[in-house]
Amino acid sequence: MKRTADGISASLPIHSDLDLVWVRQHVRQAAAQLGFGLVEQTKLVTAASELARNTLVHGGGGLLECAPVSRGGARGLRLTFGDEGPGITDLDQALRDGYTSGEGLGMGLGGARRLVHEFAIDSRPGTGTTVTVTSWMPGAPRPREER
Amino acid sequence: MPEQDTAGRPSTPAQEVADFLRGRQEQIAQRWADAALFRTVFTHSRDEAVEAGRAVLDALAAVAAADRVEDAEAGGFDVVREQLARTAASRARAGSTVTQISAEVDALRPPVTELLLAEFPAAPAEHLRDCTTTLTVLMGTLRLVVLETALSEGEELINRQRLQLLEVATPVIKLWEGIVAVPLIGTLDSARSQVVMETLLDSIVEQHARFAILDITGVPTVDSLVAQHLMKTVAAARLMGAECIVSGIRPAIAQTIVHLGIDLSSVLTRASLADALAYALREQGTDIVSREPAGSEVR
Amino acid sequence: MSGAFPAPYGGPPPYAGDVPVLRLGDVLLVSLQGDLHDGTAERLQQDISATVAHSGATGVIIDLSGVEIVDSFLGRVLGDIAAQTSLLAAGTVVAGMRPAVAITLVELGLTLPGLRTALSTEDALRLLDGSAPSLPRRGPARREGP
Numbered sequence: 001m002k003r004t005a006d007g008i009s010a011s012l013p014i015h016s017d018l019d020l021v022w023v024r025q026h027v028r029q030a031a032a033q034l035g036f037g038l039v040e041q042t043k044l045v046t047a048a049s050e051l052a053r054n055t056l057v058h059g060g061g062g063l064l065e066c067a068p069v070s071r072g073g074a075r076g077l078r079l080t081f082g083d084e085g086p087g088i089t090d091l092d093q094a095l096r097d098g099y100t101s102g103e104g105l106g107m108g109l110g111g112a113r114r115l116v117h118e119f120a121i122d123s124r125p126g127t128g129t130t131v132t133v134t135s136w137m138p139g140a141p142r143p144r145e146e147r
Numbered sequence: 148m149p150e151q152d153t154a155g156r157p158s159t160p161a162q163e164v165a166d167f168l169r170g171r172q173e174q175i176a177q178r179w180a181d182a183a184l185f186r187t188v189f190t191h192s193r194d195e196a197v198e199a200g201r202a203v204l205d206a207l208a209a210v211a212a213a214d215r216v217e218d219a220e221a222g223g224f225d226v227v228r229e230q231l232a233r234t235a236a237s238r239a240r241a242g243s244t245v246t247q248i249s250a251e252v253d254a255l256r257p258p259v260t261e262l263l264l265a266e267f268p269a270a271p272a273e274h275l276r277d278c279t280t281t282l283t284v285l286m287g288t289l290r291l292v293v294l295e296t297a298l299s300e301g302e303e304l305i306n307r308q309r310l311q312l313l314e315v316a317t318p319v320i321k322l323w324e325g326i327v328a329v330p331l332i333g334t335l336d337s338a339r340s341q342v343v344m345e346t347l348l349d350s351i352v353e354q355h356a357r358f359a360i361l362d363i364t365g366v367p368t369v370d371s372l373v374a375q376h377l378m379k380t381v382a383a384a385r386l387m388g389a390e391c392i393v394s395g396i397r398p399a400i401a402q403t404i405v406h407l408g409i410d411l412s413s414v415l416t417r418a419s420l421a422d423a424l425a426y427a428l429r430e431q432g433t434d435i436v437s438r439e440p441a442g443s444e445v446r
Numbered sequence: 447m448s449g450a451f452p453a454p455y456g457g458p459p460p461y462a463g464d465v466p467v468l469r470l471g472d473v474l475l476v477s478l479q480g481d482l483h484d485g486t487a488e489r490l491q492q493d494i495s496a497t498v499a500h501s502g503a504t505g506v507i508i509d510l511s512g513v514e515i516v517d518s519f520l521g522r523v524l525g526d527i528a529a530q531t532s533l534l535a536a537g538t539v540v541a542g543m544r545p546a547v548a549i550t551l552v553e554l555g556l557t558l559p560g561l562r563t564a565l566s567t568e569d570a571l572r573l574l575d576g577s578a579p580s581l582p583r584r585g586p587a588r589r590e591g592p
Contacts, residue, residue: 017485018483020484039546042515042546046515046517053484053517072299108518110555111553111554111556112554115553344549345545349545351545351565383548387542387545388543388565
């Protein structure tokens with residue numbers, strides 16, 4: 001696992017269910033560090049858990065890239081899950097609630113999409129799947145220290 | 148932007164301005180340290196103001212060297228954007244209007260122009276004019292950058308205050324041991340619904356409340372988004388082990404709900420807050436009995 | 447920086463051990479803490495079924511107060527435990543779910559309608575005491591005046 005000094009940017013392998021735990025812990029820590037509230041942290045960590053499990057179970061393992069982002073005055077956290085697995089043939093179907101190709105409740109992709117602010121998926125059969133999600137801090141960044 | 152002169156001079160006016168800003172950085176920074184914008188923000192030490200001035204000058208020189216004096220998005224500004232935001236925010240908090248901040252940034256220009264003119268005493272008038280024009284444009288762009296950050300800071304302040312107001316406007320009341328209520332008054336939008344939901348669920352834990360009442364008597368309309376939030380709140384409370392009752396659904400709102408095709412059948416509703424409280428009390432085994440006429444208390 | 451979480455991450459590694467199943471009379475108490483491995487959750491499901499079957503317990507309480515996230519996997523495990531135990535004539539109550547976890551589960555689309563819930567393990571115990579497993583949640587609590 002590569003981490004940078006800011007404690008937010010990281011590149012985490014996803015190859016076992018122990019890795020899922022690391023993913024959840026890192027995303028929790030990164031979101032807390034950026035100043036996300038408790039509920040937003042929990043949503044983002046849960047989304048990360050769903051997506052990392054997809055990467056592991058359906059993509060045969062892969063990588064999570066975690067990075068802080070900013071746009072205008074807003075700050076957020078971007079998570080990119082990439083695998084080189086079989087890919088998804090029918091994206092619409094995969095995003096529908098209740099659809100499952102394995103065990104579970106079939107809430108993985110569709111559910112994760114509801115927990116984040118931005119959701120993008122790129123998948124081609126045979127080459128793999130990349131899911132990118134971003135959540136923004138609600139309202140404004142915390143007031144900075146007065147000089 | 149002045150046209151590039153390819154005749155004899157080695158570089159463009161923008162390039163010369165960049166060189167000048169770098170060469171005279173220290174002098175300009177010293178002068179800026181006494182200008183209103185820097186003096187009022189960096190009150191602790193003058194050195195700090197000079198340091199901030201140097202950083203801005205570095206950025207300006209980089210922007211000029213890249214020949215992007217008119218571009219507020221120029222990469223050169225990135226390194227000082229946060230510093231400028233802090234400066235603008237500090238002025239705004241001190242009560243300065245955007246116009247005042249703008250004038251203060253404008254006041255940074257004359258000392259630089261003065262030094263620029265002194266730098267090339269023998270240069271042809273046309274050349275000097277090109278350079279000062281370039282400098283003026285560059286300083287105008289800086290002002291734009293500062294104003295942009297000032298405005299977004301203002302927006303953030305408004306957002307922050309709006310969120311604070313939401314929290315203040317959502318009191319959770321303990322009605323009885325184990326029963327809390329939120330009387331909602333006014334329009335419910337998505338942000339407020341979110342705050343209501345979180346506040347109510349937190350109070351369920353804090354008060355160890357098995358019953359939570361959402362009273363919407365004071366809510367003029369309910370759209371499908373708000374109805375959805377109500378249902379989510381009810382579902383979340385249930386997962387935590389509490390029962391959520393929605394009271395005070397006025398006839399007009401009931402009609403809207405039916406019209407919108409929203410299924411509230413999973414939500415326990417009561418006509419009034421009193422009915423909801425009576426239901427909760429009965430469920431937890433508390434009976435309220437009127438006092439006997441004789442005066443003996445039977446509770 | 448938010449100091450919302452008392453438990454510092456990056457501290458002890460996530461534990462992969464099995465979750466202890468405690469026995470309190472006729473009731474099994476399982477207290478989940480921290481971040482659960484998928485494997486641990488699945489083993490727990492088997493353990494509970496096995497324990498209910500040979501002990502004749504009439505109720506299972508799963509204490510979630512120490513759990514910071516429940517994703518669809520753990521959600522499914524909880525639902526399955528409830529379904530299995532009810533087949534074995536025991537009721538399962540999930541207790542102490544945190545607000546942030548509950549909100550997230552609802553957003554995720556998992557409302558777990560069949561699951562019985564309680565605010566705390568004490569409430570869950572009273573719930574199991576006071577009602578047959580098939581009845582909907584209803585407080586057995588007696589008078590709790592102000």
